[in-house]
Amino acid sequence: MSLAVLYCRARSGIDAPLVTIEVHLANGLPALNIVGLPELAVRESKDRVRGALLNSQFEFPARRITINLAPADLPKEGARFDLPIALGILAASGQIPTTALTASEFVGELALSGELRPIAGALPVALAAAAANRPLVLPAANANEAALVGGARIYAAATLLEICGHLTGQAPLPPYRASINARGVAAPPQPDLAEVRGQQHAKRALEIAAAGNHSLLLSGPPGSGKSMLASRLPGLLPQLSEREALESASVRSISNLGFNAASWRRRPFRAPHHTASGVALAGGGSSPRPGEISLAHNGVLFLDELPEFDRRALEVLREPLERGEITISRAGRQALFPARFQLIAAMNPCPCGHLGDGEQQSCRCTPEQVARYRNRISGPLLDRIDMHVEVPRLAPAALAVAGANGGDDSARVRTRVQRCRELQHQRSGTLNSCLQGEQLRRFCQLGAPEERLLLSAMERLGLSARAFHRIQRLARTIADLDGREAISCADLGEAIGYRQLDRRR
Ligand SMILES: Nc1ncnc2c1ncn2[C@@H]1O[C@H](COP(=O)(O)OP(=O)(O)O)[C@@H](O)[C@H]1O
Ligand SMILES: [Mg+2]
Ligand SMILES: [Zn+2]
Incomplete structure (x- = not known):
């Protein structure tokens, strides 16, 4: 048999569409051709596959090898096709059996030595393979991430040889079991609202914002506790459901950050710096990666020093704030990323930060300077922020008092928020802000x-x-x-x- 067929998965937004890989060997001058719109990385895969086969003591067939990645119109990038291409060449040349290859799916990058290297986006691949009810064979370094998917059947290996031993039946791999069950990991603790003294007005606003998913802008002098308050918003929201946690973890998995086993259960909290570009916020690149707004999916996006952000960079927030997702178009390619986040922003009341900050320091900004500063936030964006809240600086005495005067802790507020959210869902099937x-x-x-x-x-x-x-x-x-x-x-x-x-x- 000189034809082998295998399944792999591409990356499209946070989806992982199926790619069929056909490997055909024909007589003629030795050559290796990959067709099906492969990009640079897939072409480089030729050299890695050749090296990996030879260094694993296999034979590289001296024949005309044609590899077809279908569907052709699906953009393909990354080195994730190395493993199925190598297995396809081995099967088509009779070095491993061709039978039952399409019963599984394969992803993985090969090193020249034949070792398997982890890929980006293993979690979406595992979700898709589980939905198709096929076992997934992938690099050991991706196994923990893939094993989060309920019902997934995962086989993990460190080298190409191990996978060949599995496919020939000489050394079957055991189904992968996570050493610590990552699925059972609890969300790590968050900073608590009770640590914030006073500021009852701002805390009340934070609770309302959390309850109805309303966006919030805190305005106050430096050191008044705006960042402290903002970082406590995720802890006031209900625990992520498993589906939400997997969605958010999928976004991280395909991003430059990568999957994080310790915190995948925690609500995302992203605080991009005000120098962040539009692409950093929205996502982009030649093979589009998610930006901060998608990394904040199902969580909180905190924009500190809002007026300092580039106005055009902030324009990208408008679409996702209404639709909960963002479409990125680059050179004829489109990617859709989820971006349902809760927005919280902070600003100083004026350029020097001390307007209305009576006792300690007085503001020297002119009214024109103050107006110009505030006008840096575009009207349409300000319009989309539900709540504007002043956070005055606490008197040193109020901060220094011993003993707790922080009001309700996060757990207590979270219980009220949860009850309120359930009520909203029963009434309208959505949260009030929507x-x-x-x-x-x-x-x-x-x-x-x-x-x-x-x-x-x-x-x-x-x-x-x-x-x-x-x-x-x-x-x-x-x-x-x-x-x-x-x-x-x-x-x-x-x-x-x-x-x-x-x-x-
Ligand atoms: N209400 C408060 N309760 C307890 N500590 C506070 C409070 N407000 C400010 N602080 C202290 O001041 C520091 C600076 O607060 P921060 O949230 O960074 O202010 P801002 O973001 O408004 O500039 C905090 O790390 C905290 O130690
Ligand atoms: Mg701050
Ligand atoms: Zn000022």
């Missing part, structure tokens, strides 16, 4: 006095139509936290109070 159109009218209905209040606030504060709906959704969450079905004037009043930056514009 209510749109008809749902918004149905579930955020206002009585006559409430409507009058909101309309007059709109007029007085010059709020946009978008802000109007944001206030409605926010008031819905405030009522829900209190377990009330009807939205009251007090709920609306509190929600309107979170639009401070609109007011000043």
Whole structure:
């Protein structure tokens, strides 16, 4: 038999579509051709495969070898096809059996020595192979990650020879069992809200934001605790479900960061620096990789020093903030990455940071400087932030008092948040921040006095139509936290109070 067929998987967004690899040996001048739109990395694979075969004491067939990767229109990159290509050549030349090869899937990069090197994105491959109900054979260094998938059948090996021993039946590999069951790993502890003293107003805002998945902007002088508060938001959200955790881990798996076994259960918290480019935030590259907004999928994106970010870089946030995903187009190729994150941002009130910071230091910024600083945040982005909250600096005395005065700890707040989220899901199947159109009218209905209040606030504060709906959704969450079905004037009043930056514009 001079034809062998094997299955492998490509990378497309966080999906891993099937690739069929056909290896055909024909008589003629010795040559190796790979067809099916392979990119540079696949072409380099020729040399690695040749080296790996020879160094594993196999014969490299002196025939015309044609390798077809199908479907041809699927972009293929990376060295993950090395292993199935090498096995295909061995099978087509009769050095290992061809039977039952298509019962499994194979991925892995080969070193010239015949050792297997880990690939990026093993988790999405394992998810797809398990869904297709086929065992997956991959490099040992990827095994722990792949074994997270419930129902996955994983065979892991360190070298090409080990896999050949498995396929010939001379030395079958045992099904891989994780040494520590990574699936059972608990989320590592998060910093606790009780460590933040005072700041009751900001903590209340953080709880509302967590409950309804509302975006939040903290404004206050340096050292007032904005970063401290922001980093405690993930700990107020419910535990990740297994599906969510696998999704987020898949994004990491295909990113430059790679999978992290210790923290895959933890809600992502990403805090890109304000010098981050649009590509770093949104994702990109010639073979698109996810950016910070996708690494924050199912978690929190913290943008510290918001006005310092490049305006054009921030523009990329608008689409994912509405749709929960981002499409990246590069040179005719498209990749879709999930990006459902909760946004929290922080800023100083003025360029020097001390505006309104009375006692200690006074602000020397001119009103024009303050206005210019705030206008660096684009109106449409500010419009999409549900809550604006001032975080004043605590007096040194308040910080120094011994004993706990931090209020509820994260676990207690998380219980309330969870209850509130369940209520929202029962009512509308989604969180309040996502209510749109008809749902918004149905579930955020206002009585006559409430409507009058909101309309007059709109007029007085010059709020946009978008802000109007944001206030409605926010008031819905405030009522829900209190377990009330009807939205009251007090709920609306509190929600309107979170639009401070609109007011000043
Ligand atoms: N409310 C607070 N309770 C406890 N510590 C605080 C509080 N506010 C500030 N701190 C202390 O000040 C430090 C700086 O706070 P940080 O969150 O970085 O401020 P900001 O981000 O507003 O500049 C924190 O690491 C913490 O030690
Ligand atoms: Mg800070
Ligand atoms: Zn100032």
